[in-house]
Each structure stands twice: as C-alpha cells, then as structure tokens.
Amino acid sequence: MGFVSRLVCVKCGGEVTPDKAPASAGTCPRCDDPFAVLDVEYDMDRVADSMTTAALAQRGTNHWRYRELLPVEHDASVFGDGGNGAAGWPVGWTPITEAPRLAAWAGVERLRVKDDGRNPTSSFKDRASSVGVLHALQQGAERIACASTGNAASSLAGWAAVAGIPATIFVPQRAPAPKIAQLLIYGADVRRVRGTYAQAYDLCSAECDRGGWYNRNCAINPYLVEGKKTCGLEIAEQTAGDLPEWVVVSVGDGCTIAGIAKGLVEMQRLGFIGRAPRVLGVQAAGVDAIARAFETGELAAEKEFSGTLADSIDVPVPRNWRKAVQRVREVEGAFVRVTDEEITTAMKAAGSLAGVFAEPAAAASIAGVKRAVAEGVIQAGASVLSVVTGSGLKDIETAKRVAGEPTDVDPL
Ligand SMILES: *Cc1c(COP(=O)(O)O)cnc(C)c1O
C-alpha cells in the first residue's frame, strides 16, 4: 500500500492508520455502525511526483497505469503480464465513443459512451475484482469469497481463475441459472444458500471470519472501491482538454459512483484536469435508496422499495450510501430516477443508435440522460458522457423480451 496515507471513516471522520487497517472487509472501529465504511486516502504530493504525464506515457493502456492511486503493490504478473507493458488480462482503458444519434434521441447536444462491458468478464466490476484479488494475494489469503448473484461474483471468479487463487461464491436460492453457469465455468466453488441474498451475505461474512478468507464484498471492503475509481481517472485522462460537463452512471450500492467521482477529483488535485465534471447518478424508480438519501440525509426502510428488472442495481440497503452522497455533493452532482420502461426503451436506443448492447442496469445510464434533460437537470446544450457498466449478453432473458421476435420466413 505504498502511497496510502490513512483510512478515514465516512461517518465520524475518524482516522485509521494503514498498519491498523482491516485486512479486507471492515468498518470504522469507533462507530458501532455497519454503514460506517472507510475511505482510503493517499499521500498526494508523493503521488504527484511519481504519476507524472511522462511516467503515464510509458505505461500500458489498462488501469494498472494508475498504480500510485491503488491500495496494492503494483504486480500485474499474477494476471499474465509478461512485463512488456501489455499487462496480461486487460482491465480498464475501455473505449469512449461519440454517439451523435443517441445524443439526439436523449435530447442533448453531445453524448459519448464509455463501454465498460468490454472488460474481460464483461462488466465494470472487473476494476474492483482485479484490485481485490491482488490485495488478497498480497495479504497472504488462501481463498477469496463473496456473496452475489451478479457481476461482482462472475468477475471475482474470473480474476481468481487467472491468478490461481480459489474462490467461493455464496449465491441465494433464486440466483439466475446463466449467472451461476459463468461462475462454475470459471471454476469457482459455488454454494447455493437455501435462503435470501441477505442470508447468503451473512453466511459469507461468517465463513470468511471462520476460515480467514479474504472478503470481497465490495461495499464494506475499502480497497475494492479504489478499483472502481480508475474509471474516473481514465475519463479525466482520455478526455482531458475536451471534458464532458456531466458523467452519468447507474447506482446500486453506490460504490461505482463514489469511485468515479473520487477519481475525477483526484485527477483535478493532481492537475491533469482543471475542474472535475459533475456526476449524475441514475437509480431505478423502484429502488431509489441513495437518491432519497441524497435528498433527506438518511436511509429509508428496506420495505419502501418495490424492485426493478435491472438486477445489478436492485439494492434496497446500499451500504455505501454515505460515500456516494458525499462524493456526488463534492462534484455538485445530482440524481434522477428512471422506470423499468425507460430502461428497456434505452436498451433498444443504445443498441440501434450507437451499437452498444447494454444490460438493463447499464442502459439506465442512457435512460438517465434523457430523463435529466426532461427535468432540466442537464441542459440541452450540454456535453455528456455515459458509463455503460455491463454487457447485454449478461442478461439475455430481458434482452429477448425487449427485442421481440425475428421475422420468420421460408427458405427458397
Ligand atoms: C454493480 C453494478 C452497478 C452499480 O454499482 P454499485 O457500486 O452497486 O452502485 C451498475 N451497473 C452494473 C452493470 C453493475 O454490475
């Protein structure tokens, strides 16, 4: 953790020195509160001396180029990097594409799309899992675990497979079959819990404590959010000189948006950009816990939420809400809510107008642009960048329902 100076509690502001920091998951030792998560801070003067424009020019185009701003010792060799800068299994530095026809659909002057579905396991979660697996290895962990049905799990299983560390994934009884298949193909030990997601989460935490396993559960593991930050670092570097006014991303647990905003702020502090773009969080109307917390300052009860078809952002109890709310405030951002119908409409628009096949949670970031323009949050003349967080191939069932049937014809 070469450049890490300290960890700070997002609730009380109390400081934890790196030598006292939790090995993986862990919250503030002073606050008796599962939502008092920790945030990693760096010695920014030393980072500035080391992560210079000249240094970056020599590095591979993947997210390890920001090694000073990650809480691990740099070592991409465990992911197949032969040392030539190609850096093995690619993560990050995903393409940013102009989408003029999608911009016209959304009602905005300019729209760029950053497609994180192009990461190796097809979602944004690879940014966190790659850092988590490296951190686990450097902590001497013999096994890494998480509770999830979705992209966090399949991503962890993939990165663990490349690095050769065993992974155990706890999934709830009702986990969708295709997502379990991806886990099993990556060779993970998949444990289907006869119960709900919350029960799978609790069992995972207990087994991690008992077995000394590394706990990848992102929201309460401060190191993993740092991996998600690299998307913000990249946006700053890739669009420097031509920054968007707004960066738009969908929000579930709040780790992704907090990470992106933090990355933009760090690049401003290092002088790579003059001013951090504003960040717009998009939530499903039926599960808008963080949007509400942004307005009220507190978390609503779980039973107030009705759910969404965008499973990756169906998070009624977001453990990272404080970090998300604080970071969005810091960049003068905002939140909007979109319905499931707006999400599926955006899935079709993104595919047919920009060639982007997004899973529902990822298409929410496109739907959110249109909604924000309609609400006057984003001006029609603005330049916007949407982060597409996961590939549509992850959720073929929804895609099939949205897309309809092909035209049946007879052969000659
Ligand atoms: C996890 C995820 C999100 C939301 O990230 P949070 O950190 O939970 O807010 C959005 N889109 C996709 C595809 C995801 O997998």
Ligand SMILES: [Zn+2]
């Ligand atoms: Zn605290």
